[in-house]
Amino acid sequence: MNETWFEEMEARIPTGEVRTRFAPSPTGYMHVGNLRTALYTWCIARHAGGKFLLRIEDTDQGRLVEGAVDVIYKTLADCGLDHDEGPDVGGPVGPYVQTERRDTYLPYARRLVELGHAYYCFCEKSASGEDSGDFTHADDPCRELDAAEVQRRLDAGEPWVIRQKIPRTGTTTFHDEIYGDVTAPNVDLDDQVLIKRDGLPTYNFANVVDDHLMGITHVVRGSEYLSSAPKYNLLYEAFGWEIPRYVHCSPVMRDEHNKMSKRHGDPSYEDLVAQGYLTEAIVNYVALLGWSPGGEREIYSIGELAEAFDMKRISKSPAIFDIGKLTWLNAEYIKAMTPEAFAAAAEPWIRRAVTNSAYDAGRIAALLQQRTDKLSDIPEKLDFFDTLPDYSPELYVHKKSKCDEEKARDILRKLRPRLEALPRWDNETLLGCLTGAAAEWEVKNALVMWPLRIAAAGRAVTPGGATEICEILGREETLRRVDIALEKLAK
């Protein structure tokens, strides 16, 4: 590559705006930690009115997973994390897939060799695990090979890699937006491989080159990269490039010791949605896991998150994912929905349990909205609609309502003709009928409501009260169930 090529690459780099990127490798699914990183990255860009880009890091040919990229697109889109540049929408510094950029890395690596900050290494691939323990990047014989020798072995077709030439003395300090200055002794830094034997760059190298070539101003990533950051700095300095701001995020944990992981069966974004969690609630919860806006407010829409976001307030220590708190937040979102929106979201779940189309899903949804933590909890609350359970008469015994089987039979007997004679069958009418009866018989409302609700539902706990359930069941079915109750109680 000639000098012109490098100049052209540099000339494309946008300046004067905040540019962040989410750079996943398509090796699996969107776990919660990934989602959070993407969210923070997006927030930094949006907060500053900058650009958010998506770059696919697929330099590991062995770990590609079919369909993984689609999961990434879908998740980002669902969550409202729109990107300004990326493989699908293009942009000024494309391509945005690393394997499509394969020809740009080698020239930069060669330039580093020329600059004396990298070298060709012809050593055999080290066996895995061999150099664990007290390994301290022992003198690589290739480090000081002279140019002629290198050229000879290259010409002979020997396999090679290019390694970064780390200084043997001194220290390297880099600045992180949330951890502050971090210093590491150069001796502890490895002469990491930049270009692999297959000609593709390693993650570390591709990352630096791409971030520079794409004009990334804020590098947001997991804290697992904290200890390799000094090597990145050395690379930027060797090239004479401006060092971006680093924002390292601590991991999301499943418990005190382990990160959230697919292996442990921890839920991904998609899993959570399948479990009945709302996207808005997931995004909101994840944002607050490891970041705090400072005040007491906890409910934030995606837009409000972008507005309030201050990366300085990202937590330094790992946070444990608490499904219970997510569930609470999800319930808050459900309660805040309009009845229409909730009915629409709940209907498929309602119909899993209630197949009888005579029972109005909208009415059922109205009973459910204040009692639903997550949508998947819905079906089990509704099983009594389609078929009346074969319950025990003991269910009629309820201390607080002062009800027992005897009283239940008496109440239901007297109630049946009144219900049958009702001019209309709606909640108000039913309520009037029942409270009227209670007043007339000089008993508590509860003593009338309890047996009727048990008769109608056949279970102790139901969403909604007696009148609401009877209204949905309809007059005919209600009377049928009262008759069944009287039969049970007659024994």
Added chain:
RNA sequence: GGCCCGAUGGUCAAGUGGUCAAGACGGGGGCCUCUCACGCCCCAAUCGGGGGUUCGACUCCCCCUCGGGUCACCA
């Protein structure tokens, strides 16, 4: 093990030298009430340990402990 980073209730966390150490989830109790839930009220629960610095430390420094990360031709 070397190196790097971190440490406020069970969990998420506010707090940046002087506070009776916010708030939320969860837990406990109560009120409301046609069950359950919602809502409302109240309660319990935290600065890992030890040294300094200071008139005064959760806040600053050191050590210990504990936790996390990293030490791949994976990202």
